[in-house]
Amino acid sequence: MKFISTRGRAPSLSFADTVLTGLASDGGLYVPESLPKFSQQEIAEMAGLNYCELAFRIMWPFVAEDLSEDEMRGIIERAYANFRHAAIAPLVQTGHNEWVMELFQGPTLAFKDFALQFLGQLFDLLLKKRGEKVVVLGATSGDTGSAAIEGCRHCENIDIFIMHPHNRVSEVQRKQMTTVLSDNVFNIALEGNFDDCQNMVKASFADQSFLPDGRRLVAVNSINWARIMAQIVYYFHAALSLGGPHRPVNFSVPTGNFGDIFAGYLARGMGLPINQLVIATNANDILHRCISANDHSPQPLVHSLSPSMDIMVSSNFERLLFDLYDRDGAAVAELLADRRAPMKLDELALEKARSLFSSERVGDERTVEVIREVFESTEYLLDPHTAIGMEAARRARKSNAEPMVCLATAHPAKFAEAVDTALPGTSVPLPHHMQDLLEREERLQVLPNELSAVHDFISRALA
Numbered sequence: 049m050k051f052i053s054t055r056g057r058a059p060s061l062s063f064a065d066t067v068l069t070g071l072a073s074d075g076g077l078y079v080p081e082s083l084p085k086f087s088q089q090e091i092a093e094m095a096g097l098n099y100c101e102l103a104f105r106i107m108w109p110f111v112a113e114d115l116s117e118d119e120m121r122g123i124i125e126r127a128y129a130n131f132r133h134a135a136i137a138p139l140v141q142t143g144h145n146e147w148v149m150e151l152f153q154g155p156t157l158a159f160k161d162f163a164l165q166f167l168g169q170l171f172d173l174l175l176k177k178r179g180e181k182v183v184v185l186g187a188t189s190g191d192t193g194s195a196a197i198e199g200c201r202h203c204e205n206i207d208i209f210i211m212h213p214h215n216r217v218s219e220v221q222r223k224q225m226t227t228v229l230s231d232n233v234f235n236i237a238l239e240g241n242f243d244d245c246q247n248m249v250k251a252s253f254a255d256q257s258f259l260p261d262g263r264r265l266v267a268v269n270s271i272n273w274a275r276i277m278a279q280i281v282y283y284f285h286a287a288l289s290l291g292g293p294h295r296p297v298n299f300s301v302p303t304g305n306f307g308d309i310f311a312g313y314l315a316r317g318m319g320l321p322i323n324q325l326v327i328a329t330n331a332n333d334i335l336h337r338c339i340s341a342n343d344h345s346p347q348p349l350v351h352s353l354s355p356s357m358d359i360m361v362s363s364n365f366e367r368l369l370f371d372l373y374d375r376d377g378a379a380v381a382e383l384l385a386d387r388r389a390p391m392k393l394d395e396l397a398l399e400k401a402r403s404l405f406s407s408e409r410v411g412d413e414r415t416v417e418v419i420r421e422v423f424e425s426t427e428y429l430l431d432p433h434t435a436i437g438m439e440a441a442r443r444a445r446k447s448n449a450e451p452m453v454c455l456a457t458a459h460p461a462k463f464a465e466a467v468d469t470a471l472p473g474t475s476v477p478l479p480h481h482m483q484d485l486l487e488r489e490e491r492l493q494v495l496p497n498e499l500s501a502v503h504d505f506i507s508r509a510l511a
């Protein structure tokens with residue numbers, strides 16, 4: 049399978065080259081040239097498979113030309129070996145036909161583990177085969193960073209640099225990253241917000257001349273296609289557990305960079321019957337405004353109680369635009385390049401987007417109420433991101449007869465502030481392997497919001 053750029057001007061690449069390239073040379077994102085499709089019978093036959101076997105079946109068509117079956121199975125087995133639940137992504141019922149899919153059972157307690165533990169294993173294999181050493185550069189609003197560090201810290205062929213917005217991630221999130229003291233792990237606290245971190249990552253991919261010894265950058269953010277690919281699997285897993293493909297299943301997805309919900313959109317494109325995909329945003333609601341009002345104007349970033357979704361520039365929306373504009377890379381490039389006014393979708397594209405997604409915005413006040421209400425009625429504790437997804441699901445839902453799955457994207461222990469605001473005095477214990485996290489020694493570098501400062505730091509660290 050070949051992968052092509054959403055801006056139509058970069059060379060098409062194999063799966064392995066796509067994974068190790070990150071951003072396309074024309075500034076676009078890689079997507080598969082065509083999407084593999086499963087028939088309803090093929091999907092029905094996947095019912096009852098364990099998570100790893102299901103992951104193999106769903107992802108195999110994307111990787112078959114670059115990996116052997118044994119290599120792919122090995123990567124998957126190792127990626128999910130440290131999850132704390134036998135189901136890997138267990139479902140918990142919270143209401144009539146309403147389910148929470150717990151995507152926080154991995155080592156770093158957020159859905160990012162699904163793709164990043166997989167990606168770490170994949171990098172390790174590909175880089176060993178090529179005898180190549182690379183530099184991983186990532187931006188995080190709190191969760192990608194720790195999952196990427198956990199996935200990559202054992203890879204001999206990787207030095208990993210993760211930028212997070214200084215003082216804008218929770219204490220648990222920060223410590224999960226900064227207490228990993230391995231020689232190949234570097235944490236940068238940038239005096240800016242997540243969008244600044246992500247812009248720096250993209251600018252660094254565009255000009256990599258600051259790297260020594262001909263080394264190249266590799267991406268762990270969802271600009272990397274393999275991230276999205278691994279996230280498609282759990283949509284199939286949930287639907288198969290709830291009667292799919294014989295009945296449609298719907299999903300509500302707390303959304304920031306548009307990666308997770310885009311994976312759901314792809315699952316539907318691969319044949320999984322999904323009627324509703326609900327985009328759930330916090331006060332940083334550009335995606336909700338775009339779908340509901342064709343308003344794509346950037347607003348100042350708000351610091352919310354769901355900090356991982358404090359994102360204004362949603363990378364993966366470009367992948368959707370590519371499809372909305374009939375895979376016309378030139379049209380996407382033009383739409384994104386025109387900086388005279390905020391982007392506006394044309395009528396046809398807007399109509400298509402509205403037929404594909406519902407959207408809702410949930411502010412802090414309601415987020416806190418939902419955490420409290422759900423806990424009082426079911427004793428189930430939601431993290432703030434998941435609470436946003438659940439509220440959006442309840443508002444946007446069109447049929448109570450079809451299952452609605454709310455993606456629980458993080459463990460509540462990561463977000464003590466929101467939990468304490470909702471339920472004063474409630475402390476959520478960290479899982480056993482993280483019991484002493486808050487006492488561990490930290491290492492991080494605070495840097496000004498300047499590309500040159502980041503590049504200097506990286507080149508000195510690598511020297």
Ligand SMILES: Cc1ncc(COP(=O)(O)O)c(C=O)c1O
Pocket residue numbers: 158159190191192270302303304305306307308309356357433457458
């Ligand atoms: C806990 C949590 N929930 C939801 C999201 C949104 O996911 P995405 O960026 O894939 O839309 C993120 C990160 O962005 C996150 O860390």
Ligand SMILES: N[C@@H](CCOP(=O)(O)O)C(=O)O
Pocket residue numbers: 187188189190191192193268269270271304305307356357363
């Ligand atoms: N919420 C994310 C933001 C980065 O998104 P990504 O999916 O593109 O890596 C985070 O926790 O860092």
